[in-house]
Every structure is written in C-alpha cells, then in structure tokens.
Amino acid sequence: MLRLILMRHAKSDWNHIGTADHDRPLNKRGRRAASALGDWLRAQGHVPDEVMCSSAERTGQTLMGLQITPAPQTRFIRALYLAEPRVMIETLHEAKGNCVLMIGHNHGICEFASLLVESPPVHERFADFPTGATLVCDFDVGSWQEVGWHQGRVIDFIVPRELTG
Template sequence: MTVRTLILLRHAKAADPDDYATDIERPLSPRGRRDASAAGTWLHSEGLVPDAVLCSTAVRTRETLQELGLETVPVVFEQRIYHGPAPDTLDLVRQTDADVSTLLVIGHNPTLSVLSDLLAPDELPDNGLATAGIAVHRFGGTWRDLDRAALSAQHTARG
C-alpha cells in the first residue's frame, strides 16, 4: 500500500488588513517572509518536499509559497482554497493525481485547521494552526480514499 503525505500549511503572517482594499490582496509582513522561509527550511530538513502544491490565490499564500524554496514543484492556484470550507478543500485534495505521493496545500484558517481536525481529531491546539503552522498527515491508500484512510492517519505538527 502506498503511503501518502498531506502537508497543510497556513500562510505566514500577513500585513495589516486596514492597508489593503481587499483581503485577497494582503501581502506577507516582514515577519511573515521570515516565518515562511523558516517553514521551508523545516520542510526540507524533514524530507517533506512535495510532488505537487495546491495554493490559494491570495497574495499572502503565493508569497508564502515563494519563500519555501520549492521552485521546481508543480503548483495549481485554486480560488476554492481561498473561499471554500474544509470539505471543499478536501474534495480538491481527493482529486490529486495518483502519481503524487506528497501534496502540499497552502491556505487559510479556519479551513486548514478544520481540515486537519477532520483528518486527525484533537491533534491540533484549540486555536488551530498558527500562521506558517504546518500539519503533516500520512495515510495509506489513494487520495480519493482520504476520508476513509484518515481514520488511521499519522499526524505531526510544526508551529
């Protein structure tokens, strides 16, 4: 049975929302750039280099991705990650190609924290993923089977 790894990464710290006309336009703050870079260093040190990335269309998620050092990894920018609730994001994950063993999803709260909790209940702190926080879920089976496979998911978190 193939082991799959799903990495959920909440975008790093964003600039003050009052400075931007719309939420989707908010870039990373200087701290956010440093934190995103540190998240990339951690992913590489743990051997968690994804085969593919699903990323929200928001500026801050795109900038988080830029800081990770994953220039050669294929990326799909998906508006549904910005707008959607956790079940919609899970549906996107379940559509991942079978040849992808490790998938990174870069998105927002509460969606990613709720999704992580669906996959591994009670593993995250009560306040969910912090900015630049990472939850790693490993499971056997296919991406399509993730909801059933999640019952035996192994979970680790950073930040």
C-alpha cells in the same frame, strides 16, 4: 502511502489600507516564517511533489518563501481561498502527487486538519492552527480519492515560533 503537508499561510500584513483581503501580502515576520518553514521541510525530508495553493497573495508568497526545489507541480486554486473543509477535501481528492502541500486559510484549515487526523498531535497550538502552522500526515491509501475523515496519521506538526524564536 500518501503524504499531505497542510499549511496555513504565514503572517500577513494588515497595514495595506484599501487592499482587498485576497490581495493582502505577507509582512516581514511572515516572510521570515515562510523561509524557516521551507528550511524545516527540507531538513525533515518533507518535500512535496505537488502543491495546491489558495489563489490569495499571502498564500502564494508563503509558497515562494518556502523555496521548494525542484519546483513541484503547482496549482493556484480560487476555491481554496477561505475554503471550508468540504471544499478542501474535494480539492485534495483531485491531487496526483505522492506528497502534496496544500496551503490555505483559517478557519477552514484548522477544522480540516482536525477532521483529517485519526488523533491530533499533542501540541497546544493545533486547536487554533496559527499562521504558518504546518501539519504533516500520512494516509494508508492508494489514491487521494480514498482519503476521508479521521484517516491521517500525524507525522509532524510545527508552528513558526518554534523555528524563529
């Protein structure tokens, strides 16, 4: 069995005029959300041994805010920046860990989550996958190359507002 933690980056800062989208950092709320998500992952026992992260500044800052220890094998992947579901699953097929955290962006990550799970969680925010939304799902397969659409069994789904108020 393999576990995927699929996370959209935390809330980014739009006040950096002239900053390219790829280079936009998290805002204060995003930094708090990333920390809370890290606490939640540890409390639930969802600790990844591999991370596949978009190369964008806000995804990297989200990852750093999670404070995952011990530090998992991490790859920052340019192809995950604003990736479509096809690119995301191709990237996931390259994973080696037993519990993989993938951090990306909407709209692709929302569609990817919907395509991965056999049935969506009963949660009003799953359909729009807001910033910081995190899906945890298991796949009853022997390798990531075997993962396909509608195979994931949802274990958890949470959004930062449930953790930070």
